[in-house]
Amino acid sequence: MSHLQVTDLRVDFGGLRAVDGLTFGVKKGEILCLLGPNGAGKSTTLDLICGKTQPTGGSVRFEDVEISRMFEFERARRGVGRKFQVPSVYKELTVAENLAVAQSRKPGIWHALTRLSHSGRDRFEPILEKVGLEKRADVVAGNLSHGETQWLEIAMLIAQDSRLILMDEPTAGMTIQETARTAEIFRTLSKSHTLIVVEHDMSFVRTVADRIIVMNRGALLAEGSITEIEANEDVKTAYLGH
Numbered sequence: 001m002s003h004l005q006v007t008d009l010r011v012d013f014g015g016l017r018a019v020d021g022l023t024f025g026v027k028k029g030e031i032l033c034l035l036g037p038n039g040a041g042k043s044t045t046l047d048l049i050c051g052k053t054q055p056t057g058g059s060v061r062f063e064d065v066e067i068s069r070m071f072e073f074e075r076a077r078r079g080v081g082r083k084f085q086v087p088s089v090y091k092e093l094t095v096a097e098n099l100a101v102a103q104s105r106k107p108g109i110w111h112a113l114t115r116l117s118h119s120g121r122d123r124f125e126p127i128l129e130k131v132g133l134e135k136r137a138d139v140v141a142g143n144l145s146h147g148e149t150q151w152l153e154i155a156m157l158i159a160q161d162s163r164l165i166l167m168d169e170p171t172a173g174m175t176i177q178e179t180a181r182t183a184e185i186f187r188t189l190s191k192s193h194t195l196i197v198v199e200h201d202m203s204f205v206r207t208v209a210d211r212i213i214v215m216n217r218g219a220l221l222a223e224g225s226i227t228e229i230e231a232n233e234d235v236k237t238a239y240l241g242h
């Protein structure tokens with residue numbers, strides 16, 4: 001059974017159908033990479049899954065519940081997490097404090113911080129290990145490197161119990177070393193989480209993807225392994241713009 005099932009998903013922006021009858025499933029623990037030329041509808045697809053954009057039609061089922069008409073915050077509470085390109089960490093707070101804020105179900109960051117006793121901090125150890133930040137718990141987030149900031153944001157999604165994590169170009173702006181480390185983190189993460197990743201860096205996609213979906217003009221163009229996708233004539237044509 002699919003962890004997430006998207007069926008005949010559509011959205012119109014005025015006269016433009018940005019996503020057009022998209023159907024695909026993602027299994028639990030799978031890393032699905034979403035590829036396609038500029039304007040193909042990849043980011044909009046993530047928006048439709050997390051609820052940032054409401055669909056014109058079609059279905060999104062997560063853990064066997066229809067979520068496509070829910071608000072974004074309701075989907076987040078149900079375990080759909082979205083990492084945006086611009087990180088939303090609190091720069092003045094430490095790594096551990098950021099996780100406390102993310103984990104807190106009550107509104108307001110001060111409530112979360114007053115509960116952050118030293119022993120309370122230990123509960124974040126397994127999460128920080130997942131993203132390789134276990135030695136950085138007390139570092140102020142503003143002092144983290146670009147890569148570490150991205151990993152902290154992933155840790156925050158884990159802390160708020162996201163089980164499906166959607167990411168838009170997670171390696172953008174990273175060094176080669178940070179990109180390689182991110183690939184390792186994703187492989188570890190996929191033991192417990194399902195990932196959908198929009199990414200242009202093909203060597204990264206080759207390292208992490210269990211399966212690939214290629215979109216073109218809002219629709220699904222091809223689906224398969226990296227070898228299948230690279231040999232696909234329709235994909236080559238779409239990228240060359242013929």
Ligand SMILES: Nc1ncnc2c1ncn2[C@@H]1O[C@H](COP(=O)(O)OP(=O)(O)OP(=O)(O)O)[C@@H](O)[C@H]1O
Pocket residue numbers: 013016018036037038039040041042043044045
């Ligand atoms: N809120 C919006 N209102 C109107 N048009 C939009 C909106 N969001 C996206 N679009 C349009 O929908 C189409 C798909 O955009 P989208 O950003 O999903 O593509 P993409 O595949 O992520 O492209 P890129 O690789 O360049 O980020 C584009 O033509 C874009 O201009």
